[in-house]
Amino acid sequence: MGGTRQGQVAVIFTSRRTRDDDAGYEEAAAAMDALAARQPGYCGIDSARGADGFGITVSYWEDEAAALAWRDHPDHATTRAAGRALWYDDYSVTVCTVARDYRWHRA
Amino acid sequence: MGGTRQGQVAVIFTSRRTRDDDAGYEEAAAAMDALAARQPGYCGIDSARGADGFGITVSYWEDEAAALAWRDHPDHATTRAAGRALWYDDYSVTVCTVARDYRWHRA
Numbered sequence: 310m311g312g313t314r315q316g317q318v319a320v321i322f323t324s325r326r327t328r329d330d331d332a333g334y335e336e337a338a339a340a341m342d343a344l345a346a347r348q349p350g351y352c353g354i355d356s357a358r359g360a361d362g363f364g365i366t367v368s369y370w371e372d373e374a375a376a377l378a379w380r381d382h383p384d385h386a387t388t389r390a391a392g393r394a395l396w397y398d399d400y401s402v403t404v405c406t407v408a409r410d411y412r413w414h415r416a
Numbered sequence: 417m418g419g420t421r422q423g424q425v426a427v428i429f430t431s432r433r434t435r436d437d438d439a440g441y442e443e444a445a446a447a448m449d450a451l452a453a454r455q456p457g458y459c460g461i462d463s464a465r466g467a468d469g470f471g472i473t474v475s476y477w478e479d480e481a482a483a484l485a486w487r488d489h490p491d492h493a494t495t496r497a498a499g500r501a502l503w504y505d506d507y508s509v510t511v512c513t514v515a516r517d518y519r520w521h522r523a
Binding site: 357397405 | 505
């Protein structure tokens with residue numbers, strides 16, 4: 310139950326997919342997940358997307374500097390441009406600081 | 417593009433569904449969304465769940481007091497207990513303060 314993310318920076322990315330280029334999107338999304346995981350200060354990522362095309366990804370970072378460095382990574386910027394051109398009808402980015410967290414799992 | 421959530425409290429709820437009681441779960445989830453929307457200080461909610469059963473819901477609140485009041489709402493507490501009994505294998509709650517946000521949509 311104990312929280313582990315206190316003080317981390319959470320970046321909440323919501324997006325609505327176009328119906329175009331599923332294969333290209335899936336490949337890019339997997340590449341970005343893998344690249345993010347190799348960045349300094351990376352603390353984890355969670356993603357879900359429903360059948361309606363709306364998705365939420367939350368990435369966690371050790372501090373603000375790590376989150377900004379990921380935003381400014383050249384490959385990430387290139388993929389964002391492809392996202393605007395091809396994959397998304399809309400998206401939002403919300404940057405937060407974690408105050409507290411807890412977890413529950415079935416015994 | 418302008419941010420609108422600065423200073424709000426974001427509550428990130430992740431969960432993994434059991435394969436049980438889809439109808440009961442869907443009914444309860446819709447009831448909780450509707451109830452949350454009627455609480456003081458409610459600022460919005462986003463949800464996505466993939467075919468693998470993993471879901472993310474983010475609710476936004478005007479301040480910490482509003483987020484805590486929603487946590488402590490009796491109907492919400494009852495539904496959480498049902499979630500632990502029936503609907504979830506695990507879940508996490510991460511409470512954050514929004515530093516900045518922005519949105520993009522296709523022109």
